[in-house]
Amino acid sequence: xxxxxxxxxxxxxxxxxxxxxxxxxxxxxxxxxxxxxxxxxxxxxxxxxxxxxxxxxxxxxxxxxxxxxxxxxxxxxxxxxxxxxxxxxxxxxxxxxxxxxxxxxxxxxxxxxxxxxxxxxxxxxxxxx
Numbered sequence: 001x002x003x004x005x006x007x008x009x010x011x012x013x014x015x016x017x018x019x020x021x022x023x024x025x026x027x028x029x030x031x032x033x034x035x036x037x038x039x040x041x042x043x044x045x046x047x048x049x050x051x052x053x054x055x056x057x058x059x060x061x062x063x064x065x066x067x068x069x070x071x072x073x074x075x076x077x078x079x080x081x082x083x084x085x086x087x088x089x090x091x092x093x094x095x096x097x098x099x100x101x102x103x104x105x106x107x108x109x110x111x112x113x114x115x116x117x118x119x120x121x122x123x124x125x126x127x128x129x
């Protein structure tokens with residue numbers, strides 16, 4: 001028996017000409033019915049803000065569902081709303097987000113069980129949770 005896939009990887013690449021910082025975690029809206037941004041996985045917070053040199057990538061892990069798929073908010077989505085947080089704790093750019101298409105066309109998510117990690121500077125740390 002195969003286990004259901006309940007993780008996804010979110011990437012952000014600095015395409016600018018100067019280094020930049022990416023703060024906290026991605027603010028996600030997983031479905032049209034989402035009442036708030038996806039919960040963050042607190043223990044994944046790195047010790048420092050992730051700084052991206054030109055061309056570098058940051059990673060965040062997304063736990064899309066519980067292993068047993070026991071949820072009241074099951075949905076399959078073709079895009080995820082994504083916004084970035086600013087440097088201040090109360091600063092959020094959630095009003096300026098974009099809809100990012102899901103590779104492969106669709107993704108099963110449970111709004112009530114989903115969690116996102118803080119931005120990491122490597123893939124293994126993002127997917128360790």
